[in-house]
Amino acid sequence: MPFYEKGAVRIHYEEAGSGFPLLIIPGGGLNSTISFFTESAPFNAIREFKGEYRCIASDLRNANGGQSSGPLEIERPWDAYGDDQLGLMDHLGIKEFMVMGFCIGGPFIWNLLRRASDRIVAAVLAQPSGFRPEMPDLFYQNNIKNWGPALCARRPEITMAMVDAFLNRMYRSNPDFVFTVTRDFVRACQTPILVLPDDVPAHPYAVAMESVLLAPKSEVSLFPWKEPKERIPLAVRQVRSFLRAHRPARTAHSSVR
Numbered sequence: 001m002p003f004y005e006k007g008a009v010r011i012h013y014e015e016a017g018s019g020f021p022l023l024i025i026p027g028g029g030l031n032s033t034i035s036f037f038t039e040s041a042p043f044n045a046i047r048e049f050k051g052e053y054r055c056i057a058s059d060l061r062n063a064n065g066g067q068s069s070g071p072l073e074i075e076r077p078w079d080a081y082g083d084d085q086l087g088l089m090d091h092l093g094i095k096e097f098m099v100m101g102f103c104i105g106g107p108f109i110w111n112l113l114r115r116a117s118d119r120i121v122a123a124v125l126a127q128p129s130g131f132r133p134e135m136p137d138l139f140y141q142n143n144i145k146n147w148g149p150a151l152c153a154r155r156p157e158i159t160m161a162m163v164d165a166f167l168n169r170m171y172r173s174n175p176d177f178v179f180t181v182t183r184d185f186v187r188a189c190q191t192p193i194l195v196l197p198d199d200v201p202a203h204p205y206a207v208a209m210e211s212v213l214l215a216p217k218s219e220v221s222l223f224p225w226k227e228p229k230e231r232i233p234l235a236v237r238q239v240r241s242f243l244r245a246h247r248p249a250r251t252a253h254s255s256v257r
Contacts, residue, residue: 001067004058004084004091009070011084013058017050020121020247021094023085024049024057027103027127029139029202030147033059033066036102042127042226045100048236049243053098058088060104064150072162077170078180082111089119098243100124103203111180113191120191122246124239127198127226130178130207138201139171177207186214194242196221196235 004011014034024045026036034057037044046055059066061084073080085108089097098121101109106128113120132138148163170179177183193215197208205223212220219242225235 003067004088006087006091009061009084009087010068011058011061011070011088012067013056013088014046015092016046016055017053019053021089021092021097022049022053022055022243023089023097023099024055025085025099025101025105025108026057026060027101027105028060028063029104029129030060030143031063031065032104033063035065041102043232043236045102045126049100049240052240053243056088056092056094056097058084060084062151062155064147064154069155072158072166074162074165074169077166078107078111079115081108082115085112086116086119095119096121096248098122098124098246100126100239101128102126104129106130106208107178107180109193110178110186113189114181114185117189117191121248122192122194122243124194124196124242125208125211126196126239127200127203128178128195128208128211129202130204130211131176132201132204132207135201136175137172140167142202143167143171178211183210183214186211187216189215190217192217192219192242192246194219194221194239196225196239197223198226199224 026032028036037046059068061068061070106125109123152158195208195212197205199205212218221235221238225231
């Protein structure tokens, strides 16, 4: 099982396939792990795309059930995770890549685009998370119950007071839209994106569609695409077509080695 290590951070990752690099971010909120693809994902993105791409996925830092660990960076939660994602690609010698993210992968992708848009060729946001005004405290409450206690039990140096401060910074300091970027950023984003909307409490349809309407190089899937299940292969075909359309003709430039 490969690990990427930097200082006190240790990230478990897996690779499958070959070709142009595709970073795939699992869903599951702060408990995002590679097992998402075999246990609860609408489809197994690694299995679907490893025939054409070098697929890379990792357990989120400090996810319960995962093997990645590191400090709780209370003042910069989103960027701490971004450091791990970009650091992993650096570790693998990858400069340019495409990215696909589920659930919390949506805000993560927008943050990666904010920090490293020159490295990301195209992005797919599947059932992206976002702020729902009628349920403003949803993510804080979910994680204070379903993430924090188990983390503290595993890591005695982390307290629930620290978890509270971390979640406050992550989900309450900028409680709007996609959490990590502004509407003005999305409006100016020149990276091609494909959005597969959802409509459950944590994945608001309104936010997904607002990002589609704002982003100048956006596409959107059919909706609903997960139900009935016969529609899922159609959504996967659309993702495949989108990735192929934006994959660079020459992949040599994807490596910094």
